[in-house]
Amino acid sequence: MMQSVDIAIVGGGMVGLAFAAAMKDSDLRIALIESHIPDSELQELSDVRVSALSRSSESILRNLGAWQGIIDRRAAAYSAMEVWEQDSFARIEFDAKKIAQPDLGHIVENRVIQLALLEQVKKQANVTLFMPAQCQSMAMGESEAWLTLANGQSLTAKLVVGADGANSWVRRQQDIPLTHWDYGHSAIVANVWTQEPHDKVARQIFTPQGPLAFLPMGGSQMSSIVWSTDPSRAEQLVAMDKEAFNKALTAEFDARLGMCEVIGERFSFPLKMRYARDFVCERVALIGDAAHTIHPLAGQGVNLGLLDAACLAQEVLQLWQQGQDIGSKRNLRSYERWRKAEAAKMIAAMQGFRDLFAGDNPAKKLVRGIGMQLVGQLPGAKDEILKRALGLKGDLPNLAKYPQSSPQ
Numbered sequence: 001m002m003q004s005v006d007i008a009i010v011g012g013g014m015v016g017l018a019f020a021a022a023m024k025d026s027d028l029r030i031a032l033i034e035s036h037i038p039d040s041e042l043q044e045l046s047d048v049r050v051s052a053l054s055r056s057s058e059s060i061l062r063n064l065g066a067w068q069g070i071i072d073r074r075a076a077a078y079s080a081m082e083v084w085e086q087d088s089f090a091r092i093e094f095d096a097k098k099i100a101q102p103d104l105g106h107i108v109e110n111r112v113i114q115l116a117l118l119e120q121v122k123k124q125a126n127v128t129l130f131m132p133a134q135c136q137s138m139a140m141g142e143s144e145a146w147l148t149l150a151n152g153q154s155l156t157a158k159l160v161v162g163a164d165g166a167n168s169w170v171r172r173q174q175d176i177p178l179t180h181w182d183y184g185h186s187a188i189v190a191n192v193w194t195q196e197p198h199d200k201v202a203r204q205i206f207t208p209q210g211p212l213a214f215l216p217m218g219g220s221q222m223s224s225i226v227w228s229t230d231p232s233r234a235e236q237l238v239a240m241d242k243e244a245f246n247k248a249l250t251a252e253f254d255a256r257l258g259m260c261e262v263i264g265e266r267f268s269f270p271l272k273m274r275y276a277r278d279f280v281c282e283r284v285a286l287i288g289d290a291a292h293t294i295h296p297l298a299g300q301g302v303n304l305g306l307l308d309a310a311c312l313a314q315e316v317l318q319l320w321q322q323g324q325d326i327g328s329k330r331n332l333r334s335y336e337r338w339r340k341a342e343a344a345k346m347i348a349a350m351q352g353f354r355d356l357f358a359g360d361n362p363a364k365k366l367v368r369g370i371g372m373q374l375v376g377q378l379p380g381a382k383d384e385i386l387k388r389a390l391g392l393k394g395d396l397p398n399l400a401k402y403p404q405s406s407p408q
């Protein structure tokens with residue numbers, strides 16, 4: 001049977017669901033197609049895939065009604081950040097109190113964000129969930145896209161939103177070219193117990209092999225780590241026995257929190273920069289990792305993606321209210337210009353950090369030390385960096401403005 005909708009969202013991860021939730025007050029008919037149903041049971045031990053949510057992401061999630069569902073499930077606020085370089089004087093600290101903020105953000109399991117958003121989307125009468133379902137083919141007509149699912153169902157939509165992650169099926173169907181390069185790193189993620197409490201401080205050390213972040217989780221001695229290093233070393237670290245891994249991790253982190261002990265599984269992900277040459281084409285818009293992926297060293301990937309979702313929603317709702325075609329490439333250009341510029345700035349910043357902190361060339365080391373000291377001492381420089389990282393500055397969509405509705 002053929003179902004006709006206004007928007008088909010392919011991918012019900014954090015970003016696709018946020019876009020669906022942003023349509024809550026409209027009469028647009030939405031189909032959301034997601035291949036996996038997330039398990040709603042949380043284990044005592046946190047999932048290893050977590051995100052550091054910025055203030056702008058928090059505002060988006062509050063305005064979508066999903067924030068309380070996140071807090072009720074599990075989230076850890078962090079109030080300060082420390083970044084330093086191994087064997088050098090380079091070091092910088094950020095404190096929420098200094099900029100009159102209650103915290104600098106929250107560390108949340110990706111699945112918790114997904115479940116809280118899904119809970120909201122399920123309440124929307126204008127959304128039909130196809131879950132689990134897989135897209136099989138897409139064809140373009142004059143004023144509609146035609147989608148066929150693996151179970152034989154068919155859909156027509158005025159706009160297809162590709163929110164289907166780094167290896168986006170939608171992007172490949174449309175042959176949208178991709179600019180990409182390897183960061184030469186894989187990231188190991190795991191839960192780690194530390195001898196000393198983390199005191200709600202997010203910490204990151206830069207070593208010649210790459211950055212290692214300890215993100216404070218709910219228990220005072222539990223952290224989630226993101227350890228970026230060259231892929232062959234990452235493979236060895238994941239394969240080695242726990243005791244050897246604990247020793248290597250403690251040494252790499254300068255024993256800043258005493259002895260470390262990995263709890264549960266370790267996973268490693270190859271890190272690649274991806275930037276779709278077009279974020280929109282006729283009847284298609286890309287958001288989140290389908291449009292761009294970046295190095296996790298500043299923890300900005302999903303924060304960028306949630307902003308994509310909020311910006312696209314704002315543009316689409318405006319077009320709809322004006323009675324214009326929501327799927328025409330010409331009409332979606334302003335979304336593309338807005339988000340391509342923001343993603344490009346972030347990619348350049350990540351590459352700058354990646355290059356600046358790579359290796360242990362003494363001249364570079366000196367620049368890094370002086371740079372961090374200068375940022376720490378120049379009046380306003382640190383606050384400026386922090387406000388940008390929090391998502392309190394920049395060209396923000398309405399949903400990211402805090403608070404649009406009263407906080408829950």
Ligand SMILES: Cc1cc2nc3c(=O)[nH]c(=O)nc-3n(C[C@H](O)[C@H](O)[C@H](O)COP(=O)(O)OP(=O)(O)OC[C@H]3O[C@@H](n4cnc5c(N)ncnc54)[C@H](O)[C@@H]3O)c2cc1C
Pocket residue numbers: 010011012013014015016033034035036050051052053110133134135163164165166169187188189226269287288289290296298299300301302303304305
């Ligand atoms: C190690 C690591 C650490 C990170 N840490 C942070 C951090 O601290 N902060 C941060 O902001 N970001 C972080 N990121 C980035 C962040 O995880 C991603 O940006 C985020 O997961 C992207 O969300 P998404 O919804 O766009 O894509 P995804 O999470 O990949 O979701 C895509 C969804 O689409 C579905 N799908 C795919 N293909 C199809 C199809 N054909 N049909 C139906 N469904 C389909 C998938 O099942 C999936 O649910 C990190 C990334 C890595 C690798």
